Amino acid sequence: MHTQHSLSSALSVSMSYSLGILLCMGLLHQTARAVSMDKLADNKICGDAECSYVLSMATALADFTAPDCRFINIKMGQMVYVYSKLIPEEGAGVFWSGSVYGERYVHQMGIIGYFPATMVKETQKFTEDEVKIPTTNMDFYCD
Numbered sequence: 068m069h070t071q072h073s074l075s076s077a078l079s080v081s082m083s084y085s086l087g088i089l090l091c092m093g094l095l096h097q098t099a100r101a102v103s104m105d106k107l108a109d110n111k112i113c114g115d116a117e118c119s120y121v122l123s124m125a126t127a128l129a130d131f132t133a134p135d136c137r138f139i140n141i142k143m144g145q146m147v148y149v150y151s152k153l154i155p156e157e158g159a160g161v162f163w164s165g166s167v168y169g170e171r172y173v174h175q176m177g178i179i180g181y182f183p184a185t186m187v188k189e190t191q192k193f194t195e196d197e198v199k200i201p202t203t204n205m206d207f208y209c210d
Contacts, residue, residue, distance in 0.1 A: 104135065104136075104137050104207045104208070104209050105207065106202060106204070106206070106207050107137070107153055107159070107160075107162050107181065107202075107207060108153035108154055108155055108156060108159065108162070108202055109154070109156065109201060109202055110153075110154040110199055110200065110201055110202060111151045111152060111153050111154060111164075111199070111200060111201075111202050111206070112151060112152045112154060112197045112198070112199055113150065113151045113197070113198050113200060114150075114193070114194045114196060114197065114198070115196075115198060116198055116200060118150050118151045118164075118200075119150075120150075120193070120194060121148045121149065121150060121193050121194075122149045122150065122151070122152065122192070122193060122194060122197070123148075123149045123189045123190075123191060123192045123193055124146060124147070124148055124149070124189070124190050124191040124193070125146070125147045125149055125163075125165070125187035125188060125189045125190060126144065126145070126146060126147070126187060126188050126190050127141040127142060127143050127144060127145045127146075127147060127186060127187050128143065128185075128186055128187060128188055129143050129186055130142050130143050131182050131183065131186045133180065133182075135209065136180075136209035137180060137181050137207055137209060138180045138181045138182060139165070139166070139167055139178060139179070139180030139181070139182055140167070141167055141182055141186060141187070145167055145168075146167070146168050147165045147166070147167050147168075147182070147187055148165050148166050148168065149163050149164070149165040149187075149189070150164050150165055150166070150179060151163065151164045152164075152184065153181070153202070154199070160183055160185075161183065161184040161185065162181045162182065162183060162184060163181065163182060163184045163187070164179055164180065164181050164182075164206075165179065165180075165182065166178060166179045166180075
């Protein structure tokens with residue numbers, strides 16, 4: 068009986084240890100998937116130094132499907148809160164970052180991503196104070 072109890076305890080400890088290792092490997096695997104993508108611009112315009120204030124509200128003029136994880140999907144008529152405006156390099160597209168709100172793409176509400184500025188029409192400006200700051204690799208980080 069004592070041998071069976073010892074074997075059961077040893078098996079339990081071994082399974083817990085194995086589960087712990089698998090959990091750690093899973094967490095490492097998830098973080099290993101995060102990728103720094105190409106920069107879309109070297110500078111951006113924000114409402115404050117942390118880009119935490121909403122610059123404006125815009126309405127989507129057409130649907131936009133995100134080509135990668137730096138971008139967000141938007142649907143025609145959807146409201147978009149604009150947090151920053153990338154200052155384009157010569158020959159590059161004009162991209163803004165923002166977050167969508169509305170009944171469509173509810174699972175993306177609160178997620179900030181880029182979209183072409185040509186896909187939206189600014190409907191309300193919240194601030195005239197703008198700060199030009201350099202972009203960092205974290206601005207284009209994909210999870």
